[in-house]
Amino acid sequence: MPKQNSIAITGAGIAGLSLAIRLRQTGHSVQIFEARPREASGEGAFLTLAPNGINALRALGLAERVSSLGIPTTGIEILNAAGRRLALLDEREAQRQAGAASITLRRADLLEALRQTASAQGVDIRYDHALIDIERKADGVTLRFGNGESAHAHWLAGCDGVWSRTRRLALPASPEPLYTGLTGTGGFLDCPHVPSSGGVLRLMFGESAFFGYIKAQEGPVFWFDSFTLDEETAIGRPDPAALAARTRAQHAGDAAPVRDIAAAVTSVPRAYPVFDMGHLPRWFDDRVVLLGDAAHAVSPHAGQGASMAIEDAVVLAACLTAYGAPSRAFRAYETLRRDRVEHIVRISRRRGAKKQAKGPVALFLRDLLLPLLLPFDAKTTQAVQRYRADLDPLVLPAA
Structure with a gap:
């Protein structure tokens, strides 16, 4: 018989590890x-944690540690393919008002900090456990895995990403993820000739693709x-050399230093099709309750996916x-989170659509209107x- 406070989590990503830490x-x-x-659970290049994500980490006792692992990101510069600045957003005052700086860091470094903390608190993390079935019982749930093992818990948190097996088993009528039409790649390059970006994330609407970097x-x-x-090509795991050649x-026709950075790319381990x-x-x-991408996959264009996952964990x-009772807690959690995350999904879709503009008229209008619209955005x-999820997570956020 599972204990009343025994909880199983599927997924050792940002949402799952954050929830485990807070529950412990x-x-x-x-x-x-x-x-x-x-060894495969840390896949991914890097991400930016916005102030709300860093503040959510305060509830886990990890804000300062994680902030020390990355690059303080104080603003965003947006350029067209010719290198002309369309906008420069200095976010330092807004970050001061929010109580935290944005930090850009390797995804693997964030996951390792979360893993180390969870393990130190006694969380049992088991890899190579692919969920194949959920059996509900009067006193909890039994999970069955592809390796033949099973586990019992009072309830289950599905934190297993956009293709969540937990969601498909527990809520089979749920819609499938939608491909946005965009695919991403990324990584790290030693380019001594490229100057520091001074804490600014530089984003370029290139001639054929969208490019971003920080150094x-x-x-x-x-x-x-x-x-x-x-x-079909995106989900087929394109060849690393072919991805690099494509980059x-x-x-090649974009302004420096983007073309120089791209020219130094010799291998791209994998592509990341963007679904929401x-x-x-x-x-x-x-x-069963869902968190993070399993409940509300956010495409990366708003820079909020990781922050939303950590917030979910703190609020739940x-x-x-x-x-107390899981069913009441789950209902309250969904009420508190749904409007906020769906609002962010919509923001991210709008930004992604701008990256797909093609043709001289569309590009002209984008370059003309973007500087006017960006302050509102x-x-x-x-x-x-x-x-601030760390201060009062039971208060409905304004946005």
Whole structure:
């Protein structure tokens, strides 16, 4: 018979590890089951944690540690393919008002900090455990895995990403993820000739693709690329050398230093097709609740995916403390989170659409209108970033 406070989590990513840490801090027994092997669970290049994400980490006791691992990101510069500045957003004052700086860091470094903390708190993390079935019982749930093992818990948190097996088993009527038409690549390059970006994330609407980079004074270039690609090719794991060649070719005509950074790319381990979720009617049933991309996959164009996952964890843990019974806590959690994350999904879709503009007229209008519209977009972003999950997660955020 599972204990009343025993919780199983599927997925050892940002959402799952954050939830495990917070639940251990509030007295729960937690096991995490990850489908992938340990060495594959840290895939991904880098991400930016916005002030709301850093503040959510305060509830886990990790804000300062994680902030020390990355590059303080104080602004965003947007350029066209010729290198002409379309906009420069200095975010330092907005970050001061939000109570935290944005940090750009390797995804693997964030995951390792979360893993180390979870393990130190006694969280049992098991890899190579692909979920194949959920059996509900009067006293909890039984999970069955592809390796023949099983586990029992009072309830289950599905934190297993956009292609969540937990969601498909627990809520089979849920919609499938939608391919946005864009695929991303990225990585790290030693480019001593490229100057520091001074804490600014530089984004270029290139001739054929969207490119972004940030570089600290002595560190490598953190770069990413976003381009249109048909879904079949995108999900087919393109060849690393072919991906690198594509990156070099599609930025060869762009202004320096983007073309120079792209020219130095010799291998890209994998591509990341960008999916998001349509409206999910429910995020929970009596024994299962979804968090992070499993509930509300956010495409990366708003820079909020990781921050939303950490917020989810903090808010759900607070709801469990406040309401006790899982079903009541799950309902309160969904009420508190749904409008906010769906708002951010919409923002991200709009930004992604701008990256797909083609033809001289569309490009002319984008370059003309973007500087006029960006201040309004920035205010929306700043409102999102001001939310403090660490202070009172049971209060509905303004955005």
